[in-house]
Amino acid sequence: MxxxxxxxxxxxxxxxxxxxxxxxxxxxxxxIHSTYNLLGYQTAVNVHNFSAWAFLVLIVFAxxxxxxxxxxxxYIPTTKLVKAQIDYxxxxxxxxxHHPTKKLVYNKFNPLQRMIYLGLKILVIPVQVISGFxxxxxxxxxxxxxxxxLQTVAIFHTFGAFLLLxxxxxxxxLTTTGHKPLSAIKAMVTGWEEMDxxxxxxxxVDDIEIALLKTKSQYKAGEGKSEILDSALSxxxxxxxxxxxxxxxxFRDAIASSGVGYFCISKDGYYREVNDSxxxxxRYDSQEEIIGKHYRLSRTDEDFAELExxxxxxxxxxxxxxxxxxxxxxxxxxxxxxxxxxxxVTNGKIIAFEGFIxxxxxxxxxxxxxxxxxxxxxxxxxxxKN
Amino acid sequence: xxxxxxxxxxxxxxxxxxxxxxxxxxxxxxKIKVNNYVWKADRDLTNQANHSxxxxxxxxxxxxxxxxxxxxxxxxxxxxxxxxxxHWNWQRSEMLAGKGVVPLGKKNILNNFCxxxxxxxxxxxxxxxxxxxxxxxxxxxxxxxxxxxVCHDNSGTYKKKKGGAGYPDxxxxxxxxxxxxxxxxxENCGVCHFWGGGGNNxxxxxxxxxxxxxxxxxxxxxxxxxxxxxxxxxxxxxxHKMTGKxxxxxSENKDRATCAECHTGAPHQNETLNDHNTRVAxxxxxxxxxxxxxxxxxxxxxxxxxxxxxxxxxxxESDADxxxxxxxxxxxxxxxxxxxxEYYWFNGLANHQLITDKIDTIPLQMNTLYxxxxxxxxxxxxxxPSKIWPVKVHRGKQVYDTxxxxxxxxxxxSKNKGDSAYWMDFDWNLANKAGMDYLxxxxxxxxDFVKTEMYWPLNHMVSxxxxxxxxxxxxxxxxxxLASLTDFYLPGRDKNNYLDGFxxxxxxxxxxxxxxxxxxxxxxxxxxxx
Numbered sequence: 001m002x003x004x005x006x007x008x009x010x011x012x013x014x015x016x017x018x019x020x021x022x023x024x025x026x027x028x029x030x031x032i033h034s035t036y037n038l039l040g041y042q043t044a045v046n047v048h049n050f051s052a053w054a055f056l057v058l059i060v061f062a063x064x065x066x067x068x069x070x071x072x073x074x075y076i077p078t079t080k081l082v083k084a085q086i087d088y089x090x091x092x093x094x095x096x097x098h099h100p101t102k103k104l105v106y107n108k109f110n111p112l113q114r115m116i117y118l119g120l121k122i123l124v125i126p127v128q129v130i131s132g133f134x135x136x137x138x139x140x141x142x143x144x145x146x147x148x149x150l151q152t153v154a155i156f157h158t159f160g161a162f163l164l165l166x167x168x169x170x171x172x173x174l175t176t177t178g179h180k181p182l183s184a185i186k187a188m189v190t191g192w193e194e195m196d197x198x199x200x201x202x203x204x205v206d207d208i209e210i211a212l213l214k215t216k217s218q219y220k221a222g223e224g225k226s227e228i229l230d231s232a233l234s235x236x237x238x239x240x241x242x243x244x245x246x247x248x249x250x251f252r253d254a255i256a257s258s259g260v261g262y263f264c265i266s267k268d269g270y271y272r273e274v275n276d277s278x279x280x281x282x283r284y285d286s287q288e289e290i291i292g293k294h295y296r297l298s299r300t301d302e303d304f305a306e307l308e309x310x311x312x313x314x315x316x317x318x319x320x321x322x323x324x325x326x327x328x329x330x331x332x333x334x335x336x337x338x339x340x341x342x343x344x345v346t347n348g349k350i351i352a353f354e355g356f357i358x359x360x361x362x363x364x365x366x367x368x369x370x371x372x373x374x375x376x377x378x379x380x381x382x383x384x385k386n
Numbered sequence: 387x388x389x390x391x392x393x394x395x396x397x398x399x400x401x402x403x404x405x406x407x408x409x410x411x412x413x414x415x416x417k418i419k420v421n422n423y424v425w426k427a428d429r430d431l432t433n434q435a436n437h438s439x440x441x442x443x444x445x446x447x448x449x450x451x452x453x454x455x456x457x458x459x460x461x462x463x464x465x466x467x468x469x470x471x472x473h474w475n476w477q478r479s480e481m482l483a484g485k486g487v488v489p490l491g492k493k494n495i496l497n498n499f500c501x502x503x504x505x506x507x508x509x510x511x512x513x514x515x516x517x518x519x520x521x522x523x524x525x526x527x528x529x530x531x532x533x534x535x536v537c538h539d540n541s542g543t544y545k546k547k548k549g550g551a552g553y554p555d556x557x558x559x560x561x562x563x564x565x566x567x568x569x570x571x572x573e574n575c576g577v578c579h580f581w582g583g584g585g586n587n588x589x590x591x592x593x594x595x596x597x598x599x600x601x602x603x604x605x606x607x608x609x610x611x612x613x614x615x616x617x618x619x620x621x622x623x624x625x626h627k628m629t630g631k632x633x634x635x636x637s638e639n640k641d642r643a644t645c646a647e648c649h650t651g652a653p654h655q656n657e658t659l660n661d662h663n664t665r666v667a668x669x670x671x672x673x674x675x676x677x678x679x680x681x682x683x684x685x686x687x688x689x690x691x692x693x694x695x696x697x698x699x700x701x702x703e704s705d706a707d708x709x710x711x712x713x714x715x716x717x718x719x720x721x722x723x724x725x726x727x728e729y730y731w732f733n734g735l736a737n738h739q740l741i742t743d744k745i746d747t748i749p750l751q752m753n754t755l756y757x758x759x760x761x762x763x764x765x766x767x768x769x770x771p772s773k774i775w776p777v778k779v780h781r782g783k784q785v786y787d788t789x790x791x792x793x794x795x796x797x798x799x800s801k802n803k804g805d806s807a808y809w810m811d812f813d814w815n816l817a818n819k820a821g822m823d824y825l826x827x828x829x830x831x832x833x834d835f836v837k838t839e840m841y842w843p844l845n846h847m848v849s850x851x852x853x854x855x856x857x858x859x860x861x862x863x864x865x866x867x868l869a870s871l872t873d874f875y876l877p878g879r880d881k882n883n884y885l886d887g888f889x890x891x892x893x894x895x896x897x898x899x900x901x902x903x904x905x906x907x908x909x910x911x912x913x914x915x916x
Contacts, residue, residue, distance in 0.1 A: 034863045034878040041857035041878065045658055089903075094910045149759075151875035155882050162889035166896040173900040 003192040004324040131157040264354040283329040420648040438565035447560040451530040465529035467626040498782030498838040499583040505797035511552040513578040520551035541566035575617040591778040592846040596679035639734030667773040671855040681721035687783040689835035691717035715809040727776030731757035749837035759874035778842040789830030797821040
C-alpha cells in the first residue's frame with residue numbers, strides 16, 4: 001500500500017472549483033425552475049448569472065491547461081476494456097475483484113470515465129454554456145440577435161441540468177469504489193492516491209516499457225543495441241523481470257539517453273553514483289555536487305520516513321517498485337518520478353542499493369503519449385507489409 | 387499550495403455572496419437619480435404673478451365670458467392654443483387599424499360607463515373647459531367660451547354648475563377666483579379626472595380624491611410626505627397641449643408621458659431588472675394594486691336598470707361599503723378596492739369600437755389594446771416591442787341594436803320628463819331613438835344588452851419600491867400574476883412536463899441505482915469479512 005501522486009495542483013483546483021460552481025448553478029438553477037424556494041428568486045438569479053461567468057472563466061483556463069499539458073489525451077475514448085469495466089461494476093465489484101484498468105500516469109481514467117468525461121466536456125457542458133448564455137442575453141429584442149422564444153433554450157438548458165445532476169449523483173457514489181471508500185476523494189484533495197502494490201507495479205512496468213520503447217526509437221533498426229532492447233522489451237511486456245533487466249550494464253547505458261535516471265546509494269544512505277539523466281532530473285550541474293551527500297536532502301520529511309522503510313526492506317534483499325515519488329531538486333522545485341530500488345550485492349553481502357527513476361512530470365506525458373501513438377502506427381504498417 | 391487553493395475558494399464564495407447582496411443594499415431613504423426633474427426642495431415658487439394686483443380683475447364680472455375676455459386681454463395667444471387641444475375639442479385625429487384616420491374623442495366615443503355624451507351635453511359638459519356646450523350648436527371658434535378658471539383656479543372655490551353645460555355655479559365669486567389663479571393643481575385636474583363616470587374613482591381606479599392628500603403607500607409621487615407632485619409635473623405641457631394620454635380615448639403611440647422621462651430607461655442597479663423593461667412596463671411591477679383607498683367600479687350592468695320603487699320613484703341601493711350597487715337609472719354595479727390588475731401585452735396602439743362598427747365579438751372590446759409577445763416592434767406600426775401592462779378591465783353590459791348589430795347611444799339626461807331621456811322616463815326605446823336620431827344614425831327599434839370590456843392601462847398610484855412586485859409574483863408555477871399571458875415561455879412559471887418527467891425518472895434511477903449498488907457492496911463486504 002503506497003501513495004502515488006495522481007492529480008496535479010491545477011487539476012485539483014479546477015476540479016473543486018468546477019464542483020463548487022456546478023453545485024451553486026444547480027441549487028440556484030432549480031430554484032429558478034421553481035422546483036423549490038431557498039435563496040429567494042432574485043438572489044438565485046443573481047448568483048446563477050454570476051456563477052455562469054465564473055464557470056466560463058474556469059472553462060477557459062481548463063481548456064488552456066488541457067492543451068498545454070497534453071492532458072486532453074486522457075479523454076480520448078477507447079473501446080478497450082469497456083466491457084470488462086462494465087462487468088466489473090455489474091458483478092466483479094461485489095466479488096471483490098480488482099479494477100480491470102489500472103490508473104497509469106498517462107491513462108488515469110478507465111474507459112467508461114473517458115467516455116463520460118468526454119461527453120461532459122464536448123456535449124453537456126457546451127450545451128449548458130451556450131444555451132445558458134443565450135438564455136441570459138438573447139431573449140430580449142433590440143440586441144441584434146434574439147430568440148423567438150425562450151422555450152427551446154430553456155428545454156435544452158433544463159435537459160442538460162438533469163444530465164449533470166444525474167452525473168453528479170453517480171460520480172460521487174463511484175468515488176467510494178477506490179482502494180478505500182474515501183481514497184478517491186482524498187486523492188482529489190491532496191493529489192496523492194493510495195494504491196495497492198499491484199497497481200503500483202503496473203504503473204512502474206508501464207513506465208519502463210515506455211522508456212524502453214523510447215530508447216528503441218532512438219536507434220536505427222539493425223544497430224546492435226536494438227537486440228538488447230528487444231529482449232528487455234519483451235521481458236517488460238511480460239510484466240516480469242522489467243526491473244531486473246534494467247540492471248544489465250549494457251542496457252543501463254543504452255537507456256540513459258531516454259531519460260531514465262540511475263542511482264546507487266551506499267548502505268548508510270550516501271550517493272555513490274548517478275548518471276547524467278539523474279543529474280538532469282534533479283537539476284544538478286555535475287556529479288561532484290551530489291556524490292557523497294545523503295539522500296535525505298532530496299526528499300520531504302514525510303516522504304523520507306516512508307522511503308526509509310522501503311530502503312530497510314531493500315537492504316534485506318527485496319527489490320521494490322516504489323511507485324511514484326516526489327523529489328526535491330537542487331533549486332528547491334519539485335518533480336515526480338516512478339522509482340524502483342534493488343540491492344547491490346558484492347561477495348554475498350548487500351553493500352548498497354541502486355535503482356532507476358523515470359520522470360512523470362507533465363511534459364513527458366505528452367511525449368510518451370505521442371510516442372506510443374507513433375509506435376502503434378508503425379506496428380500497423382509493419383503488419384500490413386507482412 | 388493547499389492554503390492557496392482554499393484561499394481562492396473562499397474568495398470565490400465571498401464574491402458570490404457579495405454579488406448577490408449588491409442589489410439589496412441601496413436604502414429607501416437615499417435619493418434616487420432622476421432626469422428632467424426639479425426636487426421639491428429646489429423649486430422656486432416665488433415667480434408667479436400676483437393677479438390680485440391687476441386692475442382688470444378688480445371688478446364685478448357680469449358673466450363668466452367676461453372673465454375669459456379679461457384673461458385673454460393679457461394672455462393674448464393662449465386662447466388659440468387652448469382651442470387647438472383635445473381638452474377643448476374633445477376630439478382629435480386618431481389612426482385606427484382597419485378604419486383609417488378618424489376624428490375621435492369624448493365627443494363621439496362610446497364607453498361602457500355612461501356610454502357617451504351625445505344628447506346629454508347639458509350634464510356631461512360640466513367637465514368641458516368651456517361655457518355653454520349644451521348641444522350641437524356650441525361655437526368652438528369663440529374664445530369667450532373658454533373656461534380658464536376650471537384649470538387655473540388656485541382659490542379652491544370655483545365649481546361648475548350641475549346640469550349647467552359648463553357654466554360656473556351661481557355661488558362662485560368670479561372676481562375672487564380670477565385674482566387667485568396659477569398653475570393647475572391636483573384639485574383642478576381632479577375635479578374631472580377623479581370624478582369621471584359619475585363618481586370618485588369610478589373610471590380609472592388609480593386616480594381619485596385620495597391623491598389630494600395621500601400617504602407614500604398610496605402614491606410615491608403625489609404624497610404630501612414626499613415630493614407632493616402635481617399632475618403637470620409629469621404631464622408636461624407646452625402651449626396648453628398636455629402630454630400623457632388615455633387609451634380609453636386614443637389609439638396612437640404618441641404624446642405619452644412616461645416614467646423614463648425622469649427615471650431613464652435603466653433606473654435599477656440590477657441589470658436583470660433593467661432588461662425586464664424591454665418587455666415589461668414599469669407600471670407592471672410598481673403598481674401592484676389599484677383603488678388603494680376608495681373603491682372603483684368593476685362591473686356595470688345596464689340591463690337591470692329601470693326598476694322603480696312602489697311609488698314609481700328611482701331606487702338607490704348601496705353595498706356594505708357605501709358604494710352604489712343598484713340605481714334605477716343605471717342598473718347594477720360591482721365596486722372593488724385594492725384590486726389586482728389584469729395583465730395585457732400592449733404596444734401603445736389601440737383600437738376603438740365606433741358607434742358605426744358592427745359587433746362581431748362577445749364580450750365586445752370597447753378599446754382593444756394591441757400587442758403580443760411575438761410583437762417585437764418590427765411587424766407592427768409601433769417601433770417598440772409590446773410590453774406587459776397592468777390594466778383595469780371594466781366589464782359592462784350595455785344597450786345595442788339587435789338588427790343593425792351596432793352599439794346604441796341612448797339619450798340619458800334631460801332636465802325634464804318627456805324628453806325621451808332614459809334617466810327621466812325609463813324607456814329604452816324612446817331613449818335609444820332620441821339618442822340615435824340626435825346623431826343621425828339608424829335605430830331599428832329592437833335592442834338588447836351586450837357584454838363589453840373596456841381597458842384602462844394603469845399609470846398612477848405608484849407604490850413604494852418595497853411594495854413593488856417581486857420575482858415570485860410572476861415567476862411562479864401556479865396562480866402567478868401573469869398566469870393568463872400564455873403566449874410565451876416564462877422561466878419559473880413554465881416547464882416542459884415531458885422533460886421534467888424524464889428528469890425525475892433519470893434522477894430516481896441514478897439515486898436508486900446507487901443505493902442498491904452500494905447496499906449490495908456493503909452486504910457483500912460484510913459477508914466477506916465474516
